[in-house]
Amino acid sequence: MSVNDTITIQVQDAVDAIAAREAVHTVFLAACGGSFAMLGPAKYVLDHESADTAAHHLNAREFTHRAPKSLGKGSVVIAASHSGTTPETVDAAAYGRDHGALVIAITNDGESPLAQNADHVVTYVHGPDIDLHDSSEGVLYRVVFGYLAAREGNTAGKNIDASLSALNGTLKKTRDDNAGAADTWAAAHKKHELVYTMASGSNFHEAYAFSICLLQEMQWVHSAAxxxxxxxxxxxxxxDKDVPFIVLAGIGETRPLDTRAIDFVAKYSDDVVVLDADEMELTGVDESLRGYLAVIIFGKWLRLYADALADYRGHPLSVRRYMWRMEY
Amino acid sequence: MSVNDTITIQVQDAVDAIAAREAVHTVFLAACGGSFAMLGPAKYVLDHESADTAAHHLNAREFTHRAPKSLGKGSVVIAASHSGTTPETVDAAAYGRDHGALVIAITNDGESPLAQNADHVVTYVHGPDIDLHDSSEGVLYRVVFGYLAAREGNTAGKNIDASLSALNGTLKKTRDDNAGAADTWAAAHKKHELVYTMASGSNFHEAYAFSICLLQEMQWVHSAAxxxxxxxxxxxxxxDKDVPFIVLAGIGETRPLDTRAIDFVAKYSDDVVVLDADEMELTGVDESLRGYLAVIIFGKWLRLYADALADYRGHPLSVRRYMWRMEY
Known part of the structure; x- marks a missing residue:
């Protein structure tokens, strides 16, 4: 059995378990940092597509301390951590189980503490050249659209598998077309101490991830999404003229928010990069899913900028001064 | 009839209208900027106190474009705008009504477009020396706890009125005790180009408001919450040693998040201000409400820092370069 088949079975088992619940009223999306950001689009999809499910997207420690009263047997908790060892996220999974919720772990390591504290585990593949169908974002969407189909008969995601696979071609073309621009930007910004990002809708948390993980954490560059x-x-x-912005223009329902902001910021700053999903080659991606799936490409598109910036700054993305190096 | 009585009747009418609804499943808290931040604690309270209501806190334009499918007759929309003229928020109210929701406007101007697009209007008083019971934050909490009592028999807010009134004393003492520290901080930071804020739980959006409204908007100082x-x-x-932080330490359920962050940041930066709600004199404030109500004092406590900073920078808080001055 290939990795692919394993993941497909894991996704199906998770969806079946959700479908088998007597009732589901709330979905809690709980994680930290980059994984927290990764879960953001799931709230967007559930908000827009589901009349019956309330989605809450919370930092894992905020989740367990806020102690939402609606958490219970009618809840699904989706907890994500790449290593599966993030203590706050492991606690969030355990907390969900203690309250009777169905807990689904999304992690790269199916044997991790997070996996062990979940009712169902969905693993994913990781790396620069993976099949996006089996990426963390891919499996999350497969679970969410599977959920909507199973419980609510919502067919918005009926072509999710083929659409995710088609994104592999989108990604290749996006990289080919934009590596040069990313390099040029990075060369010009190697000494900048601050870069803002901006986005809305299902893309907002990709801007957030770039700000807090790539810029603040991995480059020690000040930022805010x-x-x-x-x-x-x-x-x-x-x-102002010299304040740098990277702005994501989505192609979903909130695009007018992005384009309005771009019209303004491009007028008063001379240092604006716009990554526009409208330029993505999306052949094979279901029309009705494009707005949701663009975020996956944005993540990799932004990565071009981070990789180039790291190179020009002589500061590899893997270098930390505090993380994993001391107690906290 | 005094202003006070008018507001009390408005709050009661809004709560009665919520109670009279056949069912309420979702509450949408929709606004922009400072008013968006003001609504944040209401989601925290509803998350923590209500098993039956899902609260969603969204920028007003994000709300109307995201188009949540759960918006309908079983929804309450709480839309806030000080002037009552913010176009996105007026649209959010109209959008809520069009979808059958009960729309409550919170505004300083009971005759404003926002008020006219709502089913019920709750006004508030505004200024440096008002009765906090009748402040924007005060009336919001009165509506929310009134809602919880009316629909769910939740008595957490049974002493909300007396507790809000008692905050007036808390505020006076907080100002007396901390004006000097705020002045010292402002003098030392008049040339700083970036200040971070940090918080969690019901206080997070007060840090956000300070970052986006006081620092970015009114002082042109870079910031992120x-x-x-x-x-x-x-x-x-x-x-790093010279990176400035202002951190709020709450006294609610998420305090451990704040104290952990403070322990770390104070070790690696020499430029940290901690505003600790544990230092607030809260006589007369119900024990079970203190964690929720501290945010109201934090807002005014932070204002001391903003006022002093504006003075040392020679940049009044009222000065803008774009807002109200051009088309956008």
Missing amino acids: IHAGEYFHGPFEIT | IHAGEYFHGPFEIT
């Missing part, structure tokens, strides 16, 4: 709808209600006042 | 639980999963890597 600005919500494109919030931009005009405060943050836009820090816009 | 870091969630204390997320800090260790990325942002903490930008901590």
Whole structure:
């Protein structure tokens, strides 16, 4: 059995378990940092597609301390951690089980503590050249759209498998077309101490991940992810000719928020990069899923910028000063 | 009839209307910028206190474009705007009504477009020396705890009125005790180009408001609000001796997140201010409400820092370069 088949069975088992529950009212998406960001689009999909399920997206420690009263037998907890060892996320899984929820772990390591504290485990493959169908984002969407189909007869994700597979071609073309621009940007920004990101909707947390993981954590560059709808209600006042922004223009329902923000920021800053999902070659991706799936390509597209920046700064993305090096 | 009585009747009418609904499953908290931040604690309270209501806290434009499928007759929309003219928030109210939701406007202007697009209006008083019982945050909590009592028999807020009134004394003492420290901090930071804030739980969005409204918007100082639980999963890597942080230590369920972050940041940065709710004099505030209500004092406590910073920078908080000055 290939890895692929293993994952497919894991996804199906998780969806079957959700379908078998007497009732599901709430979904808690709990994780930390990059995995927390990865779960963000699932709330967007559930908000937009489900009349019966309330999705809550919370940092894992915030989740266990906030202690949501609606957590119980009618809940699904989706907890994600790459290594499966993040203590807060392992605790979130255990906390969910203690409260009677169905707990699904999404992790790279099916034998990890997180996996052991979950009712069902969905693993994923990881690396620069994987099949996106079996990536962390891919398996998350497969579980979520499987859930919507199984419990609510929602067919929005009926072509999710083929659409995720088609993204492999999108990714190749995106990389080919944009490596040069990323390199140029990185060369020009190797001494910049601050870079803002901006996005909305299902893409917001990809901007957040780039800000907190790639820039703050891995490059020690100051950053904040600005919500494109919030931009005009405060943050836009820090816009100036020399303030750098990387803005994601989505192709889902919230695109008008992005384009409005881009029109403004590009007028008052001379240092704006726009990554526009409208430029993605999405042949084979279901029309109705494109807005949701663009975030997966944005993550890899942004990675071009991070890799190039790391190179010009002589600061590999793997270097940390605190993480894994001391007690905290 | 005094203003006070008018507001009390408005709150009661709103709560009565919520109670009279056949069913309420979802509450959408929709606003922009500072008003968006103001609504944040209401989601925290509803998450922690209600088994039956799912609260969603969304930027007003994100709300209308995301188009949550659970919005309907079983929904309450709470939309807030100080002037009541914020176009996105007026649209959110209209959108809620169009979908059959009960729409409650929280605004300083009971005749505003927002008020006109709502089923019920709750006004509030505004200014540096108001009765906090009738502040925007006060009326929001009165509606939320009234809702919990009316629909779910939840008595957590049975002393909300007396507790809010008691906060007036807390505020006076907080100002008296901390004006000097705020002045000292502002003098030392008048040339700083970036200040981070950090918080968790019901206080997170007060840190967010300080970052996006006071620092970015009103002082053109770069900033980001870091969630204390997320800090260790990325942002903490930008901590350094000379990187300024203002951290809120709450006294609610998520306090352990705050104190862990404070222990770390204070070790690796020499430029950390901690505002600790444990130092607030809370006589007369119900023990079980203190964790929720501290955010109201935090807002005014942070304002001391903003006022002093504005003074030392010679940049009044009222000055903008884009807001209200041009098309956007």
